[in-house]
Amino acid sequence: MDDTAPLHLTLPDAEATARLAERLAGGLRAGDTLLLSGPIGAGKSHFARALIRALTTPEQEVPSPTFTLVQDYATARGPLWHMDLYRLGAVDELVELGVEDALGTAVCLIEWPERLGEMTPADHVALALEPAADSEARVAHLSGYGAGWTRLRPLAEGECHDA
Numbered sequence: 001m002d003d004t005a006p007l008h009l010t011l012p013d014a015e016a017t018a019r020l021a022e023r024l025a026g027g028l029r030a031g032d033t034l035l036l037s038g039p040i041g042a043g044k045s046h047f048a049r050a051l052i053r054a055l056t057t058p059e060q061e062v063p064s065p066t067f068t069l070v071q072d073y074a075t076a077r078g079p080l081w082h083m084d085l086y087r088l089g090a091v092d093e094l095v096e097l098g099v100e101d102a103l104g105t106a107v108c109l110i111e112w113p114e115r116l117g118e119m120t121p122a123d124h125v126a127l128a129l130e131p132a133a134d135s136e137a138r139v140a141h142l143s144g145y146g147a148g149w150t151r152l153r154p155l156a157e158g159e160c161h162d163a
């Protein structure tokens, strides 16, 4: 059994997406990077909101960082940066925003992580949300590399059934 192999999970509804986020939140540590990909409306922000609330309070406001690109929080695991890079212009902006320094030190949740380019940390957990072909469900594809993935993978595995 390969304990670093990708996982494929069916998330039947939005609550299942939130539960997966809460389980992963339980194992997160400062410096972990979580790359959240998937098409518009896939549930990336929904996942991020549940994860941030799990590490702060259930009432925590979690505005979309679509226009600010970055929103940071003080959490139980230290600083957390929620980023949405959809509107990122040039990669230089990442340096100006302090993203380079946050990667590897803060917990980083990154929507549209493709925009990171060469700044993508080798050690990361990648969650790709894919709308199911024949229902409102999502399929979560989880993969990763490094200590964070080794730590978080078993938490995701416990969540639901293989897709």
Ligand SMILES: Nc1ncnc2c1ncn2[C@@H]1O[C@H](COP(=O)(O)OP(=O)(O)OP(=O)(O)O)[C@@H](O)[C@H]1O
Binding pocket: 011, 012, 013, 014, 015, 016, 017, 038, 039, 040, 041, 042, 043, 044, 045, 046, 047, 111, 136, 137, 138
């Ligand atoms: N597993 C699921 N099954 C059905 N609906 C879901 C699931 N997970 C999330 N959703 C719903 O998907 C909707 C869109 O989610 P969200 O806004 O988080 O998308 P997004 O990926 O962040 O999109 P964008 O790229 O525009 O930022 C939300 O209303 C949420 O409730």
Ligand SMILES: [Mg+2]
Binding pocket: 044, 045, 046, 064, 084, 111
């Ligand atoms: Mg979003």
